Amino acid sequence: MKARILVSYKDSVLDPQGQAVRNALHTLGYEAVRDVRQGKVFEIELGGVSRAEAERLLPEIAGKVLANVVIEKSSWEILED
C-alpha cells in the first residue's frame, strides 16, 4: 500500500523559506504568485495492514514523528491499495 504524508508550517507560523521562494518567483516575473508555503512530502510504503489500519496509522505517524505539532500541520492520503 502506498501513502503520502504532507507536512508544512501552520498558517499562523511565519515560513521564511516560503517567502524567499515567493520573492524569487516575483524577481523572475511570476507576479501572479501571491504566497508560497514550503513543506515536506513523505512517500510511505505500508505492508501487512488493512486500509482501515492504515487510516489509523498514517495520522498517528504524522502527528507523533513527521510533524512537530507546535509549528506544523499534516495531511495524508492513500495512493494505492
Place this chain on the structure above:
Amino acid sequence: MKFGVVVFPGSNCDSDAFHACRDVLGQPTTYLWHKDHDLQGVDCVILPGGFSYGDYLRSGAIARFSPLMREVRAFAAKGGLVLGICNGFQVLLELNLLPGAMLRNKKLKFLCRQVTIRVENDRTPFTRSARPGQVLRIPVAHFDGNWYAPPETLKEVEDSGQVVFRYCDPAGALTEEADVNGSLHAVAGLVNKGGNVCGLMPHPERAAEPVLGSVDGLVVLKSLLENRS
C-alpha cells in the same frame, strides 16, 4: 558534581563540553552513549551541540527517540539537572521537556558568531552565580534557533519566569538587531516549570577559558556547582 555528556551520532560539541566540565571545572565527567540505558549516577546531564542524526527530519527530532532519552526524561521528572546546549536545546524541545519549537533563523543563514545575552532569571540552578541582568558574551552556531511558541504558551512561559536568557546588545538592551535569529521575545534560553531543565542556543562551553576569548560561559557552568553546596 558528576557530569554526564550525552553522545549522539553527529554530536560535535561533546568533547568541548566534556573538557569544560572535567578540565576547567575539575569535576568528574563521563560520556553517555545515546544507546545506553544507564545514566551512571550523574548529577547533571548535558545534551551537547552538534547535528544529531544529521538534523534529519528536524533538528533534534530523531535524537529524542534514542534509548537513553527515556532515562533522561525520568531523571528530569525526578528533578535531575539537564542542560541542553544548541542542538541539545532543540532535542529538549522535541522531547517536550521545554515549551515551543525552533524555526529556521529569520534571515535563513547559519549563524556562527559571538553574541551577548542577558540573564533574565538568576534564580535557576543554571544562573545562580549570575547577577540579575548580567550580560554574557557567548558564541552561537546554529541554523535553527528562531524560537517560536503559540501565543498562549508564550504568555505562560513569560508569566512563570521561564525565560532565562535573552539576546541583547552589548549594553544589555533588547533591540531587533540583537535578536540575531528572530526568536520570539528574543528568547535565547529557557527553563522548564520545575527549573531543573535548561536549554540555550549559545555555547557556554565555548566561552569557558581566556584562550577562547570569553569566560562568561563559566557563569552558567559554575552555577551548577553552587547548586550542590
